[in-house]
Amino acid sequence: MRIVALSVLAVSMVAAVLLRGRYVEAHLLRADPGSIPSDATLMSFATGHGRPLFDAHCASCHGPAGHGDRTKGIPDLTDDEWLYGTGQVIDIERVVDYGIRSHHPKAWNLAIMPAFGRPRPSETDAKIAPLTPPQIRDLIEFIFHEQGRNTEGIASARGASLYLGAGGCYDCHSTDLRGDSAIGVPNLIDKTTLFGDGSRQALYMSIANGRQGVCPAWVGQISPAGVRELALFVYSLSHSVGSKHDN
Amino acid sequence: MTISLLEVGSWRDFAKVNSKRSFFLGVCGAVIGLLLAGYALFTARGTSTLMVPAEDVALVNQQPISRSDYLMQLQSLYNVEFSHATREQRQKVLNDMIREELFVQRGKELDVASTDPDVRNALVNAVELEIASDAITSQPSEAALRSYYQAHPERYAGEGIMTVEDYVFPTNGAAVSEAIEALKIQAPTSDLIARFGGRSSGKVGDEEFYFAAKIHLGDRLFEAARGLPQGGVSARIEMPDGIHVLYMQKNVKPVLLDFAAARDKVLSDYRNERIRHLTTGDETFLRKRSNILIADDLR
Numbered sequence: 001m002r003i004v005a006l007s008v009l010a011v012s013m014v015a016a017v018l019l020r021g022r023y024v025e026a027h028l029l030r031a032d033p034g035s036i037p038s039d040a041t042l043m044s045f046a047t048g049h050g051r052p053l054f055d056a057h058c059a060s061c062h063g064p065a066g067h068g069d070r071t072k073g074i075p076d077l078t079d080d081e082w083l084y085g086t087g088q089v090i091d092i093e094r095v096v097d098y099g100i101r102s103h104h105p106k107a108w109n110l111a112i113m114p115a116f117g118r119p120r121p122s123e124t125d126a127k128i129a130p131l132t133p134p135q136i137r138d139l140i141e142f143i144f145h146e147q148g149r150n151t152e153g154i155a156s157a158r159g160a161s162l163y164l165g166a167g168g169c170y171d172c173h174s175t176d177l178r179g180d181s182a183i184g185v186p187n188l189i190d191k192t193t194l195f196g197d198g199s200r201q202a203l204y205m206s207i208a209n210g211r212q213g214v215c216p217a218w219v220g221q222i223s224p225a226g227v228r229e230l231a232l233f234v235y236s237l238s239h240s241v242g243s244k245h246d247n
Numbered sequence: 248m249t250i251s252l253l254e255v256g257s258w259r260d261f262a263k264v265n266s267k268r269s270f271f272l273g274v275c276g277a278v279i280g281l282l283l284a285g286y287a288l289f290t291a292r293g294t295s296t297l298m299v300p301a302e303d304v305a306l307v308n309q310q311p312i313s314r315s316d317y318l319m320q321l322q323s324l325y326n327v328e329f330s331h332a333t334r335e336q337r338q339k340v341l342n343d344m345i346r347e348e349l350f351v352q353r354g355k356e357l358d359v360a361s362t363d364p365d366v367r368n369a370l371v372n373a374v375e376l377e378i379a380s381d382a383i384t385s386q387p388s389e390a391a392l393r394s395y396y397q398a399h400p401e402r403y404a405g406e407g408i409m410t411v412e413d414y415v416f417p418t419n420g421a422a423v424s425e426a427i428e429a430l431k432i433q434a435p436t437s438d439l440i441a442r443f444g445g446r447s448s449g450k451v452g453d454e455e456f457y458f459a460a461k462i463h464l465g466d467r468l469f470e471a472a473r474g475l476p477q478g479g480v481s482a483r484i485e486m487p488d489g490i491h492v493l494y495m496q497k498n499v500k501p502v503l504l505d506f507a508a509a510r511d512k513v514l515s516d517y518r519n520e521r522i523r524h525l526t527t528g529d530e531t532f533l534r535k536r537s538n539i540l541i542a543d544d545l546r
Binding site for chain 1: 301315316318319322330376379380383385386389405453456458508510511518
């Protein structure tokens with residue numbers, strides 16, 4: 001009889017744990033994503049479940065701590081820079097679900113840096129014309145000038161007219177060079193660089209050879225609850241205790 | 248009292264048959280079975296349910312409307328988070344999404360794909376996407392990317408850069424050989440070239456990428472130019488407009504980008520190729536299993 005009682009107790013406990021998990025997951029899914037970070041219980045549950053998902057699906061590129069790799073253009077998930085959206089849970093969730101340039105129709109597919117040192121800089125826009133090496137160098141001088149770094153004055157002036165004219169850079173990066181996180185275009189005058197160390201050489205590589213980083217779409221591969229848990233875990237990376245976002 | 252103790256004793260003693268115990272365990276089994284069956288019935292995919300799953304905001308004829316899509320639409324339409332959206336805004340987005348789902352379902356019933364080219368294109372794209380989902384939702388290993396990069400080095404070389412001068416001499420100009428010898432000794436000036444009866448073609452002279460130089464010079468002159476070192480002078484090249492001589496001021500050959508620098512492009516190419524491969528394979532399969540009859544005149 002004791003064995004039966006113990007078995008029933010064990011089964012009940014397992015069932016209770018599973019049911020609690022299901023209950024919290026359902027609660028997590030129904031909650032407003034923006035308000036979850038202020039709910040310690042949900043956040044703790046989500047990040048606990050999100051960590052293994054991050055290790056399985058994201059760490060191979062972003063690294064186990066999420067610091068990314070600038071040499072490969074893999075973004076740091078622990079800083080306060082968000083290339084796509086504003087870093088809200090819903091923005092992160094969208095990237096986890098549908099990816100970036102993943103070919104999924106709901107992915108962030110719009111922003112592709114043309115390769116201005118190639119005969120056809122853009123696969124999708126035949127109107128974008130290539131630049132010459134001196135023109136690329138002029139553009140770099142202009143960007144450096146706008147960043148407040150030492151530059152060659154005349155080259156920078158030529159670069160400015162290219163940026164706002166034939167080069168068409170303003171079209172994506174905007175006239176003030178601050179980019180547009182609504183379509184995933186980087187700010188060219190902040191301290192963060194996605195590819196390389198921000199040197200002239202690194203900028204030359206980006207302008208001449210183009211950039212097109214990819215993040216896979218995990219929709220269908222990870223459950224909806226898993227996607228939210230993963231998004232909240234990624235959110236927690238840049239809002240950890242002691243970070244500038246820590247409230 | 249004695250009897251009840253005996254009954255309790257036999258209830259615990261599994262070596263003896265106890266009808267009450269058997270009945271109790273049987274009832275427990277039936278209740279657990281019913282609970283499991285009920286749970287499975289109302290939660291399994293494809294079954295009709297009266298409950299909206301937590302990940303969805305609505306079910307329209309059992310077709311889910313995803314909560315994540317709903318929140319995204321709410322944000323893109325009103326630029327507000329769910330908690331800050333008004334009841335009207337929430338309702339409007341939900342109604343729009345339900346309307347869309349109803350019309351999609353009706354469209355399927357009416358088979359609009361057979362007549363509407365936009366729907367046909369959308370369906371083709373959607374099926375291609377479905378076929379490619381394995382490639383879209385997976386991350387290749389670094390080893391796979393590296394081996395792809397090593398297998399296609401030509402794709403990951405930067406463009407070469409050259410600054411070349413192209414001089415044209417008259418076809419009957421006897422001084423071309425002397426001009427070539429002079430160019431080997433000193434950098435060209437317009438005076439020097441004019442002394443031998445030559446002139447600049449005006450096609451090149453600025454620093455430019457190989458592809459641009461090829462367009463400006465033409466294939467034959469470009470082939471002669473790309474092999475020249477810095478300060479190198481070509482042999483005489485006879486062309487319809489005269490004898491050409493090239494002087495190379497600067498020639499930076501294409502350099503293979505290292506893996507880290509090219510990784511984003513490698514990943515993109517790798518995925519595109521996998522998607523192409525999957526799509527082609529599936530098309531072959533579809534053709535194989537289909538009965539396609541082609542008119543005599545088009546066979």
